[in-house]
Amino acid sequence: MYLPLGFPYYEDGPAYNEILKNYHALKAHGINATLGYIPSSLVQSISWPEEYWIIDSPREIVFTTPPGTAISTRTKIIEDAIYSIAEAGNRDILKGWRNERFPVYGPGGEIVLEIERSASATFGIVTSGVQLLCYVEDEQGHIRLWIARRSEKKQTYPGMLDCTAAGALGVGESPRSAMILEATEEASLDSGIIDTDMRSVGSISYFHMKSPFPIIGNDSASAPLLLPEAQYLYELKLDQDIVPRPNDSEVEDFRLWNVDQVLEALSRGLFKPNSAVVVIEFFIRHGIIKPETEPNYREIIMRLHRRLPFPTAVRLG
Amino acid sequence: MYLPLGFPYYEDGPAYNEILKNYHALKAHGINATLGYIPSSLVQSISWPEEYWIIDSPREIVFTTPPGTAISTRTKIIEDAIYSIAEAGNRDILKGWRNERFPVYGPGGEIVLEIERSASATFGIVTSGVQLLCYVEDEQGHIRLWIARRSEKKQTYPGMLDCTAAGALGVGESPRSAMILEATEEASLDSGIIDTDMRSVGSISYFHMKSPFPIIGNDSASAPLLLPEAQYLYELKLDQDIVPRPNDSEVEDFRLWNVDQVLEALSRGLFKPNSAVVVIEFFIRHGIIKPETEPNYREIIMRLHRRLPFPTAVRLG
Incomplete structure (x- = not known):
């Protein structure tokens, strides 16, 4: 049976870095985990409000809201980002909009935010x-x-x-x-x-x-x-x-x-x-x-x- | 259900390096793979004949025999090393000797050598x-x-x-x-x-x-x-x-x-x-x-x- 190579494993070193250099990791201040991966071309396609986001090197896009921020606040901030990405030419996100939200978890199993189902792939959310x-x-x-x-x-x-x-x-x-x-x-x-x-x-x-x-x-x-x-x-x-x-x-x-x-x-x-x-x-x-x-x-x-x-x-x- | 933490994953970074610093990787010239992991204390407990082995930094012990070497030759070389380790105080290897050999594979699925079953753990062979x-x-x-x-x-x-x-x-x-x-x-x-x-x-x-x-x-x-x-x-x-x-x-x-x-x-x-x-x-x-x-x-x-x-x-x- 043929299986395509797909996403490389971390221990594959060069192959892993070759792929990951095209993505920004989604993170949040005070939360010690990567929440998802966004293609860097999508990150660069919009401007991110400075009161909520910081684009860090190397290739990280970080919520600047503090750890205790309400789930609904982060959910709203990321929803605004989704609308911006859609307006920048990715209309398919809105076309598939289902009003169905997926949870995004932090390292303790706590919900950090919720994200619209049709946009979870854009942010590489599990x-x-x-x-x-x-x-x-x-x-x-x-x-x-x-x-x-x-x-x-x-x-x-x-x-x-x-x-x-x-x-x-x-x-x-x-x-x-x-x-x-x-x-x-x-x-x-x-x-x-x-x-x-x-x-x-x-x-x-x-x-x-x-x-x-x-x-x-x-x-x-x-x-x-x-x-x-x-x-x-x-x-x-x-x-x-x-x-x-x-x-x-x-x-x-x-x-x-x-x-x-x-x-x-x-x-x-x-x-x-x-x-x-x-x-x-x-x-x-x-x-x-x-x-x-x-x-x-x-x-x-x-x-x-x-x-x-x-x-x-x-x-x- | 409680599961002990066990051997860390590569992507765990510090925890992985903390464990791996106590082992030498077993490698062979011309074969692009790690074949096993030996506790460094065991590596240091014997002397390794220079015609067959080189101890490389960082923490690698490498067969110097060329890639085309017969399976039986490498099998004999590693058997000699097993006897030396046993004589250095690890008599249990010999006590458990079963005259039953496990294959050790290279990256192409080819057998690189065979190793006595009771010694496979010593070399961390899968x-x-x-x-x-x-x-x-x-x-x-x-x-x-x-x-x-x-x-x-x-x-x-x-x-x-x-x-x-x-x-x-x-x-x-x-x-x-x-x-x-x-x-x-x-x-x-x-x-x-x-x-x-x-x-x-x-x-x-x-x-x-x-x-x-x-x-x-x-x-x-x-x-x-x-x-x-x-x-x-x-x-x-x-x-x-x-x-x-x-x-x-x-x-x-x-x-x-x-x-x-x-x-x-x-x-x-x-x-x-x-x-x-x-x-x-x-x-x-x-x-x-x-x-x-x-x-x-x-x-x-x-x-x-x-x-x-x-x-x-x-x-x-």
Whole structure:
């Protein structure tokens, strides 16, 4: 299986520095952590009010508000910066605006600020989500997966293949509650069945890199957006007579795919990228991808559980 | 759940350097990789023949044999060094000698040398193993695990709790074949049942730190040995009427433990350390350890899949 090289590890030295020189680290006075990474071209595309921000060398953009500042104050300051970046030519941020906020955590697990979901990628903020794969298993143990096809009308990855249900984790949501809600809303599954049979099976974490919005008046190649993500994973073995059905406008249809069909679709790049990795993890956990047949077995597993260099909700001492 | 801090990550900067200053990196001329880490006190306890070794600053001990050197030649050179270290007061290396060799890989996946199993920890060489957990599941979905108690006569971790079967992966062995062999030899399981029902479920990787052998004539506190390990994981759901039985002298007995009993034993430190992490991973995969009840959920998962800074059998790009 081919995996692109992606975002280098810190210990890779030269490769890491080669990438990071194109970004500003987002920090806040008195908070000992990097909160995100913004492409330097975006930092330079607007002016940052001096009462709230300082642009530090080397390549840091820092909230000057003191540590005790209210969450809502920082949230407002960063929202103003988002509007400025949008007005500087990145209209897509506003187009995708969902009025759904992600928490940004400090090193003690405290919320430092909240950021609009559609802008989290611009600031390279780590985001969390939930992913469910439903499957059926026949008497011979052969697995088939309920694969969703995204609506052609979706703003992101229209028409691409997806897990059975998925969603983002907002401020204060429990992964399990969020997953149950998504599975009932997106796949019309009975909440009783989900509650009884849905199993928590782990989490994955990785750096996704994505092409940035074009910047008007700036034709030079811009650095990709950095999207560090964590996904809480769930699986649900369904009886053969239970059929997920689209409910809201998110999903075009659900189809029951056998393993070879899913592997073929993966290799053709038909899955939304952060759903593809969930399917790969499922295949590893179910013994379909094996060390004897996948030369990059361990490397894939290590990269799917990357330690992200940002605080998350809770950390060990 | 409490997890000790353990070996710091490279990006931790000061903490990483504070630990690493007590070790020499093992390298070889013309091979662009660190092969292991040796406590500097052990390096200084013997003299290293100048025709084969050079002690470089900062803190590197380097094979001077050229890149094309035969595996058997390097294997012999390092064996001589092992004997010297043993004679300098670390007799335990010889006491544990098993005539079982581990491969040491270069960055292209090629074997650079082989090292006696009982000496791999001394040189901080990454080792690979296989681990099997057998379990039964009742009608309500409640899981019980077949837990082994190690023989009191074992040289390492006598009397401690263990997975159902486990073993080290020698040169050229396939994880699945090695696991089947261990499960038949240690737990008397029928190879037909294993072959049909045993499932590959992933791998874990981590840095284990272990107190070193005492050095005669050197009373200063010595740095712990560094044991980077990778484990290929397997599980096997057994019918209630199948009972694993000790076969060789490795295992005292097998008992069927419920989840609460296993969690209690984990918290009391009754498991061999690198078996405890396998049980924790099983509990995460089976939804017994959950994000809602384990505050360190993601941190534990990331640390159980650490990217090790050494070449392994095959690597990406």
